[in-house]
Amino acid sequence: MTRIVIEPVTRVEGHGKVSILLDEGNRVQQARLHVVEFRGFERFVQGRPYWEMPVAVQRLCGICPVSHHLAAVKAMDRIVGGEKLTPTAEKMRRLMHYGQMFQSHALHFFHLASPDLLFGFGSDARKRNVLGVAAAHPELGRQGILMRKYGQEVIKATAGKKIHGTGAIPGGINKNLSIAERDALLVDIAQMVRWGESAVALARDYTLGNLELAVDFGSFESNHLSIVRADGAMDLYDGGLRAIDKDGNRLFDHLDNQRYRDVIAEEVKSWSYMKFPFLIALGPAAGWYRVGPLARINTCNFIDTPKAEAARKEFVKASGGKPNNLTLAYHWARMIETLHSIEKIELLLHDKDLQGTDLVVKGDRREEAVGIIEAPRGTLIHHYKVDRNDRVTMCNLIVSTTNNNESMNRAVASVARKYLSGVEITEGLLNHVEVAIRAYDPCLSCATHALGQMPLQIELFDAAGRLLDRKCKGMAQ
Amino acid sequence: MANDISFTIDGVEVAAAPGQTIIEAAEAAGIYIPRLCHKPGLEPFGGCRVCTVKSNGRPCSACTQPVAPGMVVENDTEELRALRRDLVELLFVEGNHFCMFCEKSGHCELQALAYRFGIAAPRFDYTWPARQVDMSHPDILVDHNRCILCGRCVRTSRQVDGKNVFQFVGRGHEKRLAVNAEADLGATDAAVTDAAVGACPVGALLKKRIGFATPVGRRPYDERPIGTDIETAAARKE
Numbered sequence: 120m121t122r123i124v125i126e127p128v129t130r131v132e133g134h135g136k137v138s139i140l141l142d143e144g145n146r147v148q149q150a151r152l153h154v155v156e157f158r159g160f161e162r163f164v165q166g167r168p169y170w171e172m173p174v175a176v177q178r179l180c181g182i183c184p185v186s187h188h189l190a191a192v193k194a195m196d197r198i199v200g201g202e203k204l205t206p207t208a209e210k211m212r213r214l215m216h217y218g219q220m221f222q223s224h225a226l227h228f229f230h231l232a233s234p235d236l237l238f239g240f241g242s243d244a245r246k247r248n249v250l251g252v253a254a255a256h257p258e259l260g261r262q263g264i265l266m267r268k269y270g271q272e273v274i275k276a277t278a279g280k281k282i283h284g285t286g287a288i289p290g291g292i293n294k295n296l297s298i299a300e301r302d303a304l305l306v307d308i309a310q311m312v313r314w315g316e317s318a319v320a321l322a323r324d325y326t327l328g329n330l331e332l333a334v335d336f337g338s339f340e341s342n343h344l345s346i347v348r349a350d351g352a353m354d355l356y357d358g359g360l361r362a363i364d365k366d367g368n369r370l371f372d373h374l375d376n377q378r379y380r381d382v383i384a385e386e387v388k389s390w391s392y393m394k395f396p397f398l399i400a401l402g403p404a405a406g407w408y409r410v411g412p413l414a415r416i417n418t419c420n421f422i423d424t425p426k427a428e429a430a431r432k433e434f435v436k437a438s439g440g441k442p443n444n445l446t447l448a449y450h451w452a453r454m455i456e457t458l459h460s461i462e463k464i465e466l467l468l469h470d471k472d473l474q475g476t477d478l479v480v481k482g483d484r485r486e487e488a489v490g491i492i493e494a495p496r497g498t499l500i501h502h503y504k505v506d507r508n509d510r511v512t513m514c515n516l517i518v519s520t521t522n523n524n525e526s527m528n529r530a531v532a533s534v535a536r537k538y539l540s541g542v543e544i545t546e547g548l549l550n551h552v553e554v555a556i557r558a559y560d561p562c563l564s565c566a567t568h569a570l571g572q573m574p575l576q577i578e579l580f581d582a583a584g585r586l587l588d589r590k591c592k593g594m595a596q
Numbered sequence: 597m598a599n600d601i602s603f604t605i606d607g608v609e610v611a612a613a614p615g616q617t618i619i620e621a622a623e624a625a626g627i628y629i630p631r632l633c634h635k636p637g638l639e640p641f642g643g644c645r646v647c648t649v650k651s652n653g654r655p656c657s658a659c660t661q662p663v664a665p666g667m668v669v670e671n672d673t674e675e676l677r678a679l680r681r682d683l684v685e686l687l688f689v690e691g692n693h694f695c696m697f698c699e700k701s702g703h704c705e706l707q708a709l710a711y712r713f714g715i716a717a718p719r720f721d722y723t724w725p726a727r728q729v730d731m732s733h734p735d736i737l738v739d740h741n742r743c744i745l746c747g748r749c750v751r752t753s754r755q756v757d758g759k760n761v762f763q764f765v766g767r768g769h770e771k772r773l774a775v776n777a778e779a780d781l782g783a784t785d786a787a788v789t790d791a792a793v794g795a796c797p798v799g800a801l802l803k804k805r806i807g808f809a810t811p812v813g814r815r816p817y818d819e820r821p822i823g824t825d826i827e828t829a830a831a832r833k834e
Contacts, residue, residue, distance in 0.1 A: 166729055166731075167729065168729075168731065168737060168804065168807075170699070170805060170806075170807030170808070171697055171699065171807065173808075174696075174697045174699075174807075174808055175697035178696060178697065199805075278812075279811045279812030279813055280812050283696065284812060285808035285811065285812055286811065288807055288808050288809060289805075289807070293808060293809055293810065293811045294811040294814075508731040508732055508734075508782075509731055509737075509804055509805065510729075510731045
């Protein structure tokens with residue numbers, strides 16, 4: 120068997136390595152996205168006090184720390200018996216989360232993915248970056264940067280800091296939104312909604328204009344998983360678990376978050392620190408699934424904000440009413456969520472509950488709890504056990520990237536099959552593999568809870584396991 | 597008592613009462629001398645040496661040295677600032693101080709001193725000691741990772757609370773904080789109402805379940821560097 124390895128992936132946060140294994144006839148047999156660094160948060164939070172978790176575990180990531188902050192605090196709400204939040208606390212957290220979704224999606228799309236989409240996957244790598252976008256499309260570059268900034272300001276107003284704040288505490292929130300903070304955010308809101316709309320149009324036109332490419336580019340049918348609201352609406356902050364198959368049939372619905380282990384298990388493979396989750400009912404071979412923007416648009420019945428709902432309907436129409444299984448459609452779905460988030464932010468900014476002063480509730484203590492949230496890149500599961508001395512004794516984190524593990528491997532294998540010619544790693548192959556990974560995720564570091572930057576290396580191995588070629592990107596070789 | 601002793605700090609004339617220490621007289625005059633183990637109301641300890649000044653050219657701890665007429669004290673000099681910075685940096689590498697998820701951040705005197713001194717990162721190697729967190733008490737915890745051995749809890753427990761909950765054991769680099777029980781803090785007579793619980797300058801001795809209740813931006817050292825209360829109180833008096 121021949122093996123090709125790609126590392127490091129540029130514009131993907133964390134460290135990654137791709138191995139491509141060839142068969143006797145030098146055809147791609149399998150691709151493995153290895154995430155080889157190990158962070159070990161699950162181990163080193165053991166023995167720490169539970170109220171530290173929302174602030175400690177968010178250090179897994181610098182792009183979407185709010186997701187970890189909120190998933191952890193949702194679990195801690197249950198530990199202190201305070202899961203029925205006051206309206207002020209819940210709405211402050213939602214505002215924080217939508218701000219997070221808005222800034223992270225803007226970063227993902229404008230800063231990380233748009234160079235590929237605007238200039239073409241095979242274009243000059245020196246130009247294919249956010250600075251290239253700023254030079255060739257200055258207005259677009261500016262929008263991306265200001266949208267991200269706006270989301271960061273929302274986070275600062277709710278969490279206290281733009282990155283790694285402390286706003287959410289077990290049973291509530293430590294501050295409300297002052298009139299001054301609200302008014303400062305209202306200044307640009309109309310502009311942000313307009314830019315949200317134009318970003319959807321950009322991603323839609325790209326996807327529909329490149330359908331032929333998209334159908335063939337790392338695409339495959341899969342199950343999809345997310346949380347949804349009780350009425351089936353998209354809800355990024357809270358809801359029951361819903362899984363559907365490739366045709367949209369429900370595998371389970373409105374499953375209590377606390378019971379996630381009844382339906383999801385994780386398989387460990389020797390070559391990666393990242394685990395492979397699967398739906399227990401279907402087993403590891405068939406039970407893998409997608410999460411994230413594409414999955415969420417596929418699982419929900421509707422979106423409860425008008426502009427994003429109109430965009431969703433157009434999205435669903437493009438796949439004939441069936442779940443969309445195109446990897447490149449992630450970007451379109453991601454921009455629909457961006458629009459949804461900014462619509463939600465606008466609604467919340469006009470909600471008087473955000474100036475309320477009833478911030479924290481407490482009830483009967485529990486010793487075990489699960490918190491699930493839809494992070495920008497997909498379903499994020501935090502599970503803790505806490506002893507009677509307030510000490511964390513167990514922590515299990517299934518992060519979005521881990522949930523998409525098998526899907527990313529398949530996307531890479533599919534792209535490699537199409538773009539590998541011979542037994543050499545070409546620039547074209549490198550680029551296309553990166554684009555496939557980036558459709559899902561710019562952050563691999565959180566998935567193994569690993570330190571550092573993430574550039575990527577590809578290695579190609581033959582059927583006998585001999586290294587045929589190796590190429591690196593984005594780091595000293 | 598009349599302030600009939602006159603001496604100078606960095607050339608500024610300061611009036612003090614007999615029996616006052618340099619740090620007390622300086623504070624009354626609106627001059628901040630950095631400190632960690634010193635706490636008004638407790639017997640002087642002279643443990644951390646962060647308040648080291650030069651008195652008539654000789655180094656001494658300002659929290660233990662009584663004032664004397666005509667004494668010439670150097671405080672805010674480059675030499676002493678460098679010494680204090682070294683001491684604070686050594687404290688950081690000697691324990692396991694993770695400000696990023698410590699609930700004492702923004703309230704912590706060690707962190708605030710580092711900010712005041714402009715310490716971005718320690719120059720010394722971290723020692724990463726293996727230390728325990730004692731969560732056995734229902735309402736109080738001791739995180740030994742963060743203990744700087746200032747003895748404020750030890751003295752407060754004895755001198756203010758009339759108890760003897762905390763004590764030092766070991767010598768030299770093996771010195772550590774211990775509790776007065778066979779097992780752990782849960783086995784002592786410590787109570788959450790004890791003044792000792794609030795005496796810790798860092799995040800080593802904490803009331804449980806307070807966590808991050810104070811938002812970023814409203815914590816004591818978010819806006820005002822440590823020591824400015826002393827410096828501005830005197831300015832107001834003038």
